[in-house]
Amino acid sequence: MIEPQSIIPGDFDDFLDKYRQGMKIVLEGARAETGQTPKEVVWTKNKAKLYRYQPYAEKRHRVPLLIVYALINRPYVLDLLPGNSFIEYLTDEGFDVYMLDWGIPGDEDAGLSFEHYVMDYMRRAAHKVMRTSGTEEFSLLGYCMGGTMSAMYAALFPERLRNLILLTAPVDFATEHIGLYRLFTGEKYMDVADFVDAFGNIPGEMIDTGNRMLKPVTNYIGTYVTMWDRIMQDKPMETWLAMNKWVNDGPPFPGEAFKMWIRDFYQQNKLVKGEIRLRGRRVDLSNIRCPFLSIAGKKDHICTIPQAEAAMDLISSEDKEFFVLDAGHVGLMTGRGAKKGLWPKVSGWLGPRSK
Template sequence: MDADGTTPPEVADKLGKYAVGARIVLGGARADTGQTPKTTVWTKNKARLYRYEPEQPKEHAVPILMVYALINKPYILDLMPGNSLIEHLLAEGFDVYLLDWGVPGDEDEGMAFEDYVLDYILPATKRVLWTSGAEGYTLFGYCMGGTMAAIYASLFPGEPLRNLVLLTTPTDFGPEGTGLLGTWTREEYLDPDLLADAFGNIPHEIVDAGMQMLRPVHNYVGTHASMWERIVEEKPMETWLAMNKWVNDGTPFPGAAFRQWIRDFYQQNKLARGELKLRGRKVDLANITCPVLNIAGEKDHICTLPQARATTDLVSSEDKEFLVLDAGHVGLMTGRGARQSLWPKVSGWLAERSA
């Protein structure tokens, strides 16, 4: 403090920047996310099916139904204006829908994959067709949502399913390709029944901690180092705030689905082996014959390349492409290169197959 009792400008500036960072660390990041205008066209339990309002007249006859994972929230697909795959697809003349699972309550702990695939995705596809007036649709799945989309496509192949887009989607959970996550979920280390019996739905804090521990230095140290760097050097904070909010905005993992995800997928690899059944119906990815765009991130530590690459070999489609981008699991969608790589690739590939 100066002799006259005032704080020097440079000190006030440093204190102000410190206050900004402290508020984020203590109170969490705040950002306006998922801002693209939309309307709800169908509901069931906690789930909502949204139709996004087009920015221009529809140019493509085939609508897109997006399906995200059961954990975290789907606004990663519509993070913020200027950083939104959904916004991009609308600008390219597509009719876009999103199935939002919502936040499960204690009464939903018995929800399993057969419930989500057969009782939610199936009627959602019918509502998309009814609302759009289209004769076919594209199914777009991201992460676990892609796994569910692939399962659905195998059970309901052919028309009206026109295209299948899978983004960082694991289908082969063999131990040689699942990395550290596969090691942690081995039967001798993890009993999913114990967790599900104890909690019902698995709290998102437990799931988040597991995901962050896959890269602890980056997630626990690097994230905040990046925050302070941006604050001190007065770099733009909007995208960082939106991403940090999303990362920490998880949802509980429904207990029954968690049991299946660990035991049937990670521990027993039933999907790739053709042994997975939903209500007695065998799931065989070889049933899929529609065009498939399968995209993976070379730096993805959650869905590794072997886990995603297997889909291309398992499906029977003649028109199929496996694309590897130089990005991680989330950076592939919202990182600096997404506008130049992922978004135009998806819209261009679909434009050729959505007449």
């Protein structure tokens, strides 16, 4: 709650300046320079780009790391701002970091499915990572839906995969695990084929609204209460602006991939049943035998702990760990505790396994 004295300071001109600042953000949207860690594009396919980041420190780990994000939202949340960037941290730790940016799909991409993304895009990107780094193996880190996709890739192409890390990655979509998503995705409430026929690609704003409605007070009211409080109290705004920009910057979800995501995962839970097939090949998570780390958040309402933990019983790795942080889906990556929680955990686990 913002105290009245913080809203109406003694200097009325100062108050008007702050009011104008806040209203400009409300009306025009948040602006921030994100994704500033130096990088180069080393491969492209359609809208997708593969970035290689320039390490600030001497490269200390031989095995390169490929990061894969979800098809929704933009991956620069991993490289938010200098000093608040997971990628900057990893490069400073001496990792050879690559990230696959899916780009912004157009209407002509509505037919893209997980078959294309996993078997074409990810497979070719992985080969480019190894060729560019001069190695015969690589590590894979998938975040959110990108983690689910990474698990499928690891099951289909385990040969050169050195390590696998899944961050808040849903694997088990049983009704009792998915919380309020069952109201949005259940067959009783959504005919996904008709939905995709009507829209083609699903607008990013629609996906964002669905996610926000899981916690409407926090997401719609709390966000701007925080904004006004920071402005009126002269608190730093950089991180708030960057996060608000990211939240409102969701790309469209390719229609065919969305159809599969809802039907095969949320409605039929085929991944844990071993019933997902990509171009006729069954996705069997027991094929994964490399060192494995899965990380979940206690406060995550997008990927619950049971959704993420299910992978532990499905993969065959002997070296595997399930780690839980006291954070939410995004907060574990960019929140105040990320620098002491997630970031050093990933670096400490991955470093000795990347020699």
